[in-house]
Amino acid sequence: MTRNQVIMVYPYQGFSGTYVKHAPLGLLYATSEITKEDYDVAIYDTRVIQGDWRPGLQRLINDDTLCVGVSVMSGSPIKHAIAISHFVKSLNPDIPIIWGGPHASFYPETILRDEWSVDYVISGYASVSFKDLVDCIKTNREPDSVNGVTWRDRDVLRSNPDRQESFEYIDYRDIPYHLIEDYSPYGQLDQDKRIFSMYSALGCPYQCTFCSSPAQYKPISGKKWVTLDHNYVVDHVEHVVENYGANYIYFIDDDSFPKLQHVEKIIDTMKDRELGVGLGFRGARINEISRMSHDFLDKLAEGGTDIMHIGAESGSDRILRMLKKNCTSDEIIACNRKLAKHPEIVAAYNLMMGLPTETLEDLKKTRDLMLRLVDDNPNCILFQPNKFRPLPGTELYLQAQNEWGYEMPNTLEEWSNIEVEGDAIENQWYEEGMERFGNMLLVTSYFIDNKIQKTTKGTTLFTKLARIANRLYAPIALLRMQRGISSLLIEYWLYRRIAHLLALFQSRINNREAKTSGPGLVAR
Numbered sequence: 143m144t145r146n147q148v149i150m151v152y153p154y155q156g157f158s159g160t161y162v163k164h165a166p167l168g169l170l171y172a173t174s175e176i177t178k179e180d181y182d183v184a185i186y187d188t189r190v191i192q193g194d195w196r197p198g199l200q201r202l203i204n205d206d207t208l209c210v211g212v213s214v215m216s217g218s219p220i221k222h223a224i225a226i227s228h229f230v231k232s233l234n235p236d237i238p239i240i241w242g243g244p245h246a247s248f249y250p251e252t253i254l255r256d257e258w259s260v261d262y263v264i265s266g267y268a269s270v271s272f273k274d275l276v277d278c279i280k281t282n283r284e285p286d287s288v289n290g291v292t293w294r295d296r297d298v299l300r301s302n303p304d305r306q307e308s309f310e311y312i313d314y315r316d317i318p319y320h321l322i323e324d325y326s327p328y329g330q331l332d333q334d335k336r337i338f339s340m341y342s343a344l345g346c347p348y349q350c351t352f353c354s355s356p357a358q359y360k361p362i363s364g365k366k367w368v369t370l371d372h373n374y375v376v377d378h379v380e381h382v383v384e385n386y387g388a389n390y391i392y393f394i395d396d397d398s399f400p401k402l403q404h405v406e407k408i409i410d411t412m413k414d415r416e417l418g419v420g421l422g423f424r425g426a427r428i429n430e431i432s433r434m435s436h437d438f439l440d441k442l443a444e445g446g447t448d449i450m451h452i453g454a455e456s457g458s459d460r461i462l463r464m465l466k467k468n469c470t471s472d473e474i475i476a477c478n479r480k481l482a483k484h485p486e487i488v489a490a491y492n493l494m495m496g497l498p499t500e501t502l503e504d505l506k507k508t509r510d511l512m513l514r515l516v517d518d519n520p521n522c523i524l525f526q527p528n529k530f531r532p533l534p535g536t537e538l539y540l541q542a543q544n545e546w547g548y549e550m551p552n553t554l555e556e557w558s559n560i561e562v563e564g565d566a567i568e569n570q571w572y573e574e575g576m577e578r579f580g581n582m583l584l585v586t587s588y589f590i591d592n593k594i595q596k597t598t599k600g601t602t603l604f605t606k607l608a609r610i611a612n613r614l615y616a617p618i619a620l621l622r623m624q625r626g627i628s629s630l631l632i633e634y635w636l637y638r639r640i641a642h643l644l645a646l647f648q649s650r651i652n653n654r655e656a657k658t659s660g661p662g663l664v665a666r
């Protein structure tokens with residue numbers, strides 16, 4: 143009998159995965175080609191299963207199961223991806239398991255070297271290569287000619303390099319949205335938005351020295367940032383509104399605003415078609431906001447925009463130059479003041495700490511910037527500053543390696559133990575006091591902007607508790623940050639424990655019963 147069923151599984155997504163659960167677009171994209179063929183595809187998203195995820199997966203697996211795919215992000219999601227893979231193998235050791243997704247793209251060899259239950263790893267854009275690989279598995283062929291695949295050939299690891307030189311473009315009509323029967327559990331904790339993520343532009347034209355995008359887009363020939371036609375984008379919006387009840391569109395572009403007319407045209411077209419949905423933008427830069435007029439911002443707000451994620455990164459001009467952010471801290475402050483005049487749009491800032499050569503003085507400038515941003519624009523949100531971790535292929539990775547002998551984690555276990563959002567900040571280039579100060583910034587940043595109050599309504603036990611904690615701790619957080627008091631930081635210890643537990647039990651914190659509204663919250 144030829145087996146025909148392909149099961150795609152989405153694991154838990156770490157701490158932020160407890161409050162942000164967007165539909166697993168990676169799985170929909172990866173299966174866009176096989177669904178055109180005679181395969182029977184099922185999507186199993188463990189994040190939206192109440193309680194134990196195993197029985198449901200077990201019910202799906204049967205004699206017709208050809209293979210199981212798992213999407214993997216770096217950090218704690220790896221642990222869950224391993225648990226899923228072990229469970230599948232315990233049911234039937236002959237079912238091939240394929241990993242794909244952001245972590246799989248970066249470290250295919252480590253995965254296969256260290257994890258017996260994984261049979262194939264796909265790097266990079268996967269819609270075509272996944273179909274080619276599934277065809278090979280079905281017909282019992284080696285995947286010698288499949289782009290970007292690494293696999294175990296008896297005891298030897300074999301690897302085909304990822305040679306794709308163009309962005310992956312998938313027509314929205316080919317995204318197999320129908321594979322997900324019920325979109326109601328997706329969204330953000332305590333909000334009633336039916337969020338659909340999509341691209342309006344592909345790639346990024348900038349060269350920030352900490353970011354993996356410039357390395358990722360290096361092989362792409364031609365322009366590194368291309369827009370999708372505004373009519374096409376709005377057709378896509380219309381499609382998810384009409385067929386799946388979307389009421390909020392979250393643009394997951396690396397950067398949506400290198401050309402302001404691009405977004406302007408989308409908003410005008412949506413208005414012409416009377417598509418009243420909320421909008422969120424994940425990619426905006428300070429040098430772009432500097433170019434936005436008040437009329438432009440009014441138009442964004444009238445078009446339904448309620449959040450814009452902005453890479454502020456640091457309060458130190460020296461660090462901003464090193465990061466190639468094309469802006470100064472004064473410009474960040476000026477942009478924030480401009481945005482304060484448009485309270486419908488939440489300015490949500492990304493920040494970083496612990497960069498090579500960053501001093502405690504630099505970090506204190508970031509602290510000053512954070513306080514100023516909240517003071518000037520009470521409506522803004524600060525994401526907890528990301529602890530810098532050198533990513534392969536980036537300029538700063540080379541510097542960390544050459545000047546400080548930095549070695550990135552080399553085993554799958556090390557990668558899985560990294561709690562991307564909560565690890566103690568430590569690196570060989572830190573000067574005295576950095577670590578403690580950074581941990582203080584990390585924990586207090588959750589409270590100084592009152593974001594818990596702004597983004598939740600307290601309709602679940604979890605958000606009720608979070609709001610009480612916010613009320614009690616916010617004044618202490620502010621005092622700690624203003625005075626730079628980083629001693630006796632027991633709240634950091636507590637935060638780590640809570641974050642860890644939430645990441646473990648996130649399936650129990652579901653959006654389904656939470657029905658209120660607030661701005662969209664996704665860290666980078």
Ligand code: B12
Nearest residue numbers: 156164167168171211212213216217242243244267268666
């Ligand atoms: C939404 C999102 C989240 C959500 C979770 C996902 C969700 N659906 O709810 C939340 C908010 C929880 C989240 C959290 C974080 N995220 Co995030 N997130 C994203 C975002 C914006 C969109 C993901 C998406 O849908 N992409 C669109 C799909 C089509 O792309 P894709 O997933 O890569 O899928 C393609 C391939 O990877 C592959 N593929 C994917 N899955 C599979 C499975 C199989 C079997 C196969 C064969 C192929 C395959 O095929 C697809 C088509 O080519 C991306 C940025 C982006 N634009 O991708 C960042 C991104 C994935 N996140 C990233 C980061 C760094 C984080 C955070 C650390 C936050 C932060 N501080 O920056 C945390 C970490 C969480 C953790 N590890 O514990 C990085 C990746 C890091 C990494 N190496 O894993 C990204 C790429 C952003 C970036 N450039 O820095 N994130």
Ligand code: SF4
Nearest residue numbers: 346348350353355396
């Ligand atoms: S940080 Fe943003 S703007 Fe900078 S290179 Fe990366 S994706 Fe582009």
